[in-house]
Amino acid sequence: MQVLTTLVLSALLGLAASRKCINQTVEVQIAARNGVFGGVSVPQTNVEVTNFTLRVTKQGHNFTNEGLTGYDTVSGSYNISTQYCVPDKPSWKRPVLQILTHGIGFDKTYWDLSYQDFRYSYVKNAVDKHGYATLSYDRLGIANSTHAENSKGTRDEIQSFLEVQALRALTEKFRDGTFPRAPKYKKIVHVGHSFGSSQTYALSAMYPTLSDGVVLTGFSMNSSFVGEFILGGNFLQAALVAPERLGAYPRGYIADSDVEGILTQFLLPGYYSPPLLNIAFSTQQPATIGEILTLGSVPMTNTFAGPVLVIAGGM
Ligand SMILES: *[C@@H]1O[C@H](CO)[C@@H](O)[C@H](O)[C@H]1NC(C)=O
Ligand SMILES: *[C@@H]1O[C@H](CO)[C@@H](O)[C@H](O)[C@H]1NC(C)=O
Numbered sequence: 001m002q003v004l005t006t007l008v009l010s011a012l013l014g015l016a017a018s019r020k021c022i023n024q025t026v027e028v029q030i031a032a033r034n035g036v037f038g039g040v041s042v043p044q045t046n047v048e049v050t051n052f053t054l055r056v057t058k059q060g061h062n063f064t065n066e067g068l069t070g071y072d073t074v075s076g077s078y079n080i081s082t083q084y085c086v087p088d089k090p091s092w093k094r095p096v097l098q099i100l101t102h103g104i105g106f107d108k109t110y111w112d113l114s115y116q117d118f119r120y121s122y123v124k125n126a127v128d129k130h131g132y133a134t135l136s137y138d139r140l141g142i143a144n145s146t147h148a149e150n151s152k153g154t155r156d157e158i159q160s161f162l163e164v165q166a167l168r169a170l171t172e173k174f175r176d177g178t179f180p181r182a183p184k185y186k187k188i189v190h191v192g193h194s195f196g197s198s199q200t201y202a203l204s205a206m207y208p209t210l211s212d213g214v215v216l217t218g219f220s221m222n223s224s225f226v227g228e229f230i231l232g233g234n235f236l237q238a239a240l241v242a243p244e245r246l247g248a249y250p251r252g253y254i255a256d257s258d259v260e261g262i263l264t265q266f267l268l269p270g271y272y273s274p275p276l277l278n279i280a281f282s283t284q285q286p287a288t289i290g291e292i293l294t295l296g297s298v299p300m301t302n303t304f305a306g307p308v309l310v311i312a313g314g315m
């Protein structure tokens with residue numbers, strides 16, 4: 001009877017099966033062989049950002065290859081801002097951890113939107129309903145994780161290669177039990193959205209035993225439409241798009257300049273809850289030009305032997 005009363009009360013309050021989350025910043029020591037793009041100048045003005053996107057998307061050219069002047073090992077200690085969630089149930093037995101990597105334009109809150117009482121929250125669904133533990137994190141360079149320190153850092157430091165190493169380091173902390181305030185996990189599934197899927201895919205190709213399963217949303221190995229994506233965002237200097245919110249980002253961090261950019265890149269008219277468009281725009285995070293230049297640089301072959309789920313939208 002006590003249980004029943006609690007259940008009824010919780011349902012009335014909309015609190016049924018809530019999750020326990022810990023926000024913490026975790027330091028990772030990482031190194032990667034990054035590209036050196038000596039042939040690409042870091043855009044300092046809005047016009048130079050447009051010049052950059054026009055060059056990157058020029059038909060019949062590969063600007064990544066044309067601007068590449070070499071490779072260099074980039075290493076250091078970086079802070080990664082994380083949110084670790086588990087079901088708030090005494091009987092819960094920590095079976096599987098999902099590590100969630102967000103895409104360009106977002107941060108870790110992508111996975112746990114509070115809009116309409118968490119109706120669209122992936123974390124709520126995974127943790128409360130299905131009993132998974134989750135780790136969402138701001139990708140290296142973005143939101144509350146360490147940013148690129150100067151304009152060169154937005155080109156030669158914050159690239160996909162180094163970010164994949166941050167994902168690897170986070171994963172290893174859970175494998176060996178050194179992630180603060182969390183147990184060891186034997187089973188870890190990696191989930192990504194868009195650029196986060198591309199990093200998840202790269203991780204599974206480079207370290208095929210580090211993951212027990214991979215979920216790639218908004219992802220394709222076919223790069224035919226990357227140009228449309230890049231131009232569709234109508235990118236400008238992040239610090240000029242939203243000075244009060246993104247003003248601390250140095251030049252070379254670029255962001256969608258209007259809601260239509262978000263709409264073109266991520267949503268299809270008629271298939272989303274309208275207020276979400278403005279929420280996505282008013283909370284958007286930028287991308288570095290180094291990320292744009294290394295977007296498509298993933299291993300073309302992959303020996304990962306675990307299960308893979310790919311979800312791509314269409315029209
Ligand atoms: C944890 O971080 C999220 C943003 O990712 C924020 O909404 C939430 O209020 C934070 N929780 C605490 C207890 O600070
Ligand atoms: C546009 O980009 C190209 C290639 O990086 C560069 O050579 C040129 O100087 C740039 N022009 C302007 C006006 O920024």
Ligand SMILES: *[C@@H]1O[C@H](CO)[C@@H](O)[C@H](O)[C@H]1NC(C)=O
Pocket residue numbers: 062064065068223296297
């Ligand atoms: C463009 O060049 C880069 C660097 O050489 C390479 O990794 C990438 O696969 C190329 N992209 C395409 C679509 O060929």
Ligand SMILES: *[C@@H]1O[C@H](CO)[C@@H](O)[C@H](O)[C@H]1NC(C)=O
Pocket residue numbers: 025027077078079146
């Ligand atoms: C990480 O954050 C801590 C606490 O703010 C700070 O002391 C440390 O210097 C930071 N480390 C890096 C690599 O930024």
Ligand SMILES: *[C@@H]1O[C@H](CO)[C@@H](O)[C@H](O)[C@H]1NC(C)=O
Pocket residue numbers: 081107108109138143144
């Ligand atoms: C970053 O930190 C600020 C201040 O603590 C907080 O308000 C914000 O929600 C955090 N953002 C993310 C994406 O965690």
Ligand SMILES: *[C@@H]1O[C@H](CO)[C@@H](O)[C@H](O)[C@H]1NC(C)=O
Pocket residue numbers: 222223224
């Ligand atoms: C990529 O997609 C385009 C457009 O749908 C198609 O023409 C092309 O054959 C695809 N490439 C590969 C390698 O599948």
